[in-house]
Amino acid sequence: MSVRAAEGGKHNVLHPGDIVVLPVDLAMAQDSTGPLAIKVIREMGIQKLWDPSRVHLVIDHTYPAADEKVANLHNLIREFVREMGCRLVEGSISHQHLLESHVVPGMILFGADSHTCQGGAVGAFATGVGSSDMAAIWATGKIWARVPESVKVNLTGKLEKGVFARDIVSHFIGRVGEDGGNYRSIEWKGPAVKTLSISSRACISNNSMECGCKLSVFEVDEATRDYFKKVNRKPLMEVHAGPKANYVKEYTIELDELQPQVAEPGHVDQVKTVDEMEGQHVDQAFIGSSTNGRIEDLAISAQILKGHHVKAGTRCIVTPASRLVFEEAITTGLAETFLEAGAVFTNATCGACVGTHLGVLGENEICISSSPRNYVGRMGASSAQIYLASPATAAASAIEGKITDPRKYL
Structure with missing residues (x-):
């Protein structure tokens, strides 16, 4: 891939491995990474952000706060927003909120969250950085990058x-x-x-x-x-990639x-077909996250759960990715379907995905989840096991209390 960058009215063709300083259109941090970015920018002595309208702080990972420590971090973010005049979003996952309301093709978006690359779905240059880099962006509106x-x-x-x-x-x-x-x-x-x-x-x-x-x-x-x-x-x-793209x-x-896929606990790349994993007991099914908490995910999950009930002894938690998704799930009757099936329908947040609230796993519990990661301790106890799958597979598994092929319910 070659990247064409404009600086000072001049255009330079860049190639993989080249270093370029990019002007940033939008910068985002969330409630796990934002507090450290705030600490760093304070230490830098910066009194004013480069462009407050382009800086978004999103309280999404643990919303509302699950304990006093998290509540204090949220208040630190709110105080910073009031002081600096930047944007604050509460109760929608950052990536879904940005897709719904801000990201456009051609935008250069950096987020202090690794899944910021979601913006590429609509042709944006979108990627994640650490909190210190985010503080530098807030101060200057620029960041260096190596052309991939x-x-x-x-x-x-x-x-x-x-x-x-x-x-x-x-x-x-x-x-x-x-x-x-x-x-x-x-x-x-x-x-x-x-x-x-x-x-x-x-x-x-x-x-x-x-x-x-x-x-x-x-x-x-x-x-x-x-x-x-x-x-x-x-x-x-x-x-668009040209004919000479390498x-x-x-x-x-x-x-x-393709068949429905399931990733085994501990590694996202240990992937098998659902028929190879069928019958594995699960204590919890989680449907949600920035990866799979959109309305089409909830709709297929509700279609599978409708007329059925979550198996006794199994928990099913459904968490929308944004306030808009939450509201649409209510107005279209999806939320009612979840509740009738015995599932828990929560507010919009990252929730169980990050292991801080609304579905934390206990010792030796087993979960099938539509979230993006399953490393040790991700959703709670280090002895818990997390299988990753589509919302449809998670919903079917909730009905039977074991990993189940969703096609039998469609």
């Missing part, structure tokens, strides 16, 4: 019943390994892309971080343009051949 190499993933065919975007990206991670995309730009291409909704693309771009990517990008197409017409936001620019690796995924 590119990987091309060609999607062909069409998804079969019971197979979803999460299964595509899980299959890819299992294929390349948890470091197979390290500091690379993954470009999702091929004739099957047009069959994927914006939410499905967001799922893939978000979860691509789990193989180490720097960027995960879908080029702007008619679906993207239609989406931004609907939400009344204009792209900054469209970026890729260090190319892959093809035939969607017709």
